[in-house]
Amino acid sequence: MIEAVGLTKVYGAKRAVDNLSFQVRPGAVTGFLGPNGSGKSTTMRMILGLDTPTAGRVTIGGCPFRELPNAPRQVGALLDAKAVHGGRSARQHLLCLAQLSGIPQRRVDEVLGVVGLQDVARRRSKGFSLGMGQRLGIAGALLGDPQVLLFDEPVNGLDPEGIHWIRNLMRKLASEGRTVFVSSHLMSEMALTADHLIVIGQGRLLADMSVKDFIAYNSAGFARVRTPDQQQGEKLAGRLAEIGGQVHLEQDGALRVTGVDLPRISNLAHELDVRLYELSPHQASLEEAYMRMTQMVVDYRSTDDPRAGLQQPVAGPAGGYPPGAPHPGQFPGHVPGQVPGQPPVPAQPYAGQVFAPPPGQPVPAAQGYPGTPPAAPPAMPPAAPPAAPGVPPAALTLSKNESES
Numbered sequence: 001m002i003e004a005v006g007l008t009k010v011y012g013a014k015r016a017v018d019n020l021s022f023q024v025r026p027g028a029v030t031g032f033l034g035p036n037g038s039g040k041s042t043t044m045r046m047i048l049g050l051d052t053p054t055a056g057r058v059t060i061g062g063c064p065f066r067e068l069p070n071a072p073r074q075v076g077a078l079l080d081a082k083a084v085h086g087g088r089s090a091r092q093h094l095l096c097l098a099q100l101s102g103i104p105q106r107r108v109d110e111v112l113g114v115v116g117l118q119d120v121a122r123r124r125s126k127g128f129s130l131g132m133g134q135r136l137g138i139a140g141a142l143l144g145d146p147q148v149l150l151f152d153e154p155v156n157g158l159d160p161e162g163i164h165w166i167r168n169l170m171r172k173l174a175s176e177g178r179t180v181f182v183s184s185h186l187m188s189e190m191a192l193t194a195d196h197l198i199v200i201g202q203g204r205l206l207a208d209m210s211v212k213d214f215i216a217y218n219s220a221g222f223a224r225v226r227t228p229d230q231q232q233g234e235k236l237a238g239r240l241a242e243i244g245g246q247v248h249l250e251q252d253g254a255l256r257v258t259g260v261d262l263p264r265i266s267n268l269a270h271e272l273d274v275r276l277y278e279l280s281p282h283q284a285s286l287e288e289a290y291m292r293m294t295q296m297v298v299d300y301r302s303t304d305d306p307r308a309g310l311q312q313p314v315a316g317p318a319g320g321y322p323p324g325a326p327h328p329g330q331f332p333g334h335v336p337g338q339v340p341g342q343p344p345v346p347a348q349p350y351a352g353q354v355f356a357p358p359p360g361q362p363v364p365a366a367q368g369y370p371g372t373p374p375a376a377p378p379a380m381p382p383a384a385p386p387a388a389p390g391v392p393p394a395a396l397t398l399s400k401n402e403s404e405s
């Protein structure tokens with residue numbers, strides 16, 4: 001078992017890992033999820049004794065990695081598949097590792113077979129594709145037949161067949177009673193592979209729960225509701241919030257409603273004399289749930305590319321647009337149908353705004369409909385368990401909840 005207690009790593013002003021406590025148990029695949037830069041690799045390096053924690057500790061089987069007797073026989077890891085001497089063949093690379101750890105030569109041929117590299121074993125690894133490099137890294141991790149395995153983004157560069165293969169490999173290793181800890185930033189991948197999830201954001205723990213619980217808590221259904229115009233949408237949204245519904249505004253202006261079932265929404269609309277163009281049931285995907293959980297803690301956000309007006313207009317009024325004049329497609333926020341030189345068309349009604357925030361989060365003043373009452377607690381539970389101590393506000397929808405395996 002891997003156990004971290006109050007694990008913290010600070011680089012200058014950056015808290016890469018912030019007071020992380022978790023356990024990774026044997027006999028299961030534990031997914032380690034977080035957006036780019038959230039501290040996954042740093043955590044893995046500390047587990048493997050490659051970085052020293054600023055505070056806290058992490059142990060494997062009760063021992064810090066550096067104190068483990070014959071560590072390569074107990075712990076195998078894939079951290080950086082490119083960390084290979086390119087001039088050596090796959091076989092030579094593995095032979096070197098084996099010799100350093102007192103592992104018999106025949107094991108090299110075994111692991112080459114396990115990862116499917118036997119036919120290219122004598123080729124120099126610098127000619128390997130990304131996927132072949134990943135397989136070689138995985139062979140290195142398996143070399144000592146260890147009980148504890150760590151894989152940092154192992155599906156990087158693998159084709160669908162390779163992804164399927166590594167998924168099966170990890171499941172097999174766990175079924176043999178090994179501890180398998182695998183990082184990824186893809187929830188969809190982890191949902192298929194892992195039994196348990198540890199989710200972090202900006203170095204902090206956001207969730208520590210079984211995949212089963214994660215699905216139960218986050219796959220709550222919602223209704224999509226479309227009204228003919230903003231006024232009717234506001235009227236209905238206000239009433240839904242009053243009775244405890246949560247209403248988010250989708251990009252296309254539809255309402256996304258949780259906490260109120262479809263017949264009730266329909267009845268309310270009827271009472272309010274609001275016409276409905278759409279009332280449909282939907283299921284939130286796990287990827288969406290993960291994105292919602294981590295959206296407040298992503299380090300890197302993209303913006304629309306304004307393109308600095310570099311493009312020449314493809315077509316326009318006779319004689320082209322006057323220099324500097326806006327034309328369709330030239331500037332962000334352009335509304336299709338807007339005519340150059342005419343007053344701008346108002347922005348899409350309430351597109352992309354959040355009407356009622358997730359439970360426990362304040363309503364941003366600028367984002368609600370005017371005159372909207374504050375969001376009440378949901379009448380129908382979207383199945384959010386109580387938050388774990390120390391979990392930041394962005395993570396209030398999830399808490400530590402583990403059915404012991």
Ligand SMILES: Nc1ncnc2c1ncn2[C@@H]1O[C@H](COP(=O)(O)OP(=O)(O)OP(=O)(O)O)[C@@H](O)[C@H]1O
Binds near residue numbers: 011015036038
């Ligand atoms: N040696 C270092 N010196 C300074 N800052 C570092 C160092 N290593 C990591 N960091 C910073 O710590 C933060 C966490 O990085 P880390 O690589 O652990 O994240 P990650 O979750 O593995 O990201 P990714 O998914 O992109 O690999 C980042 O902001 C990173 O820039």
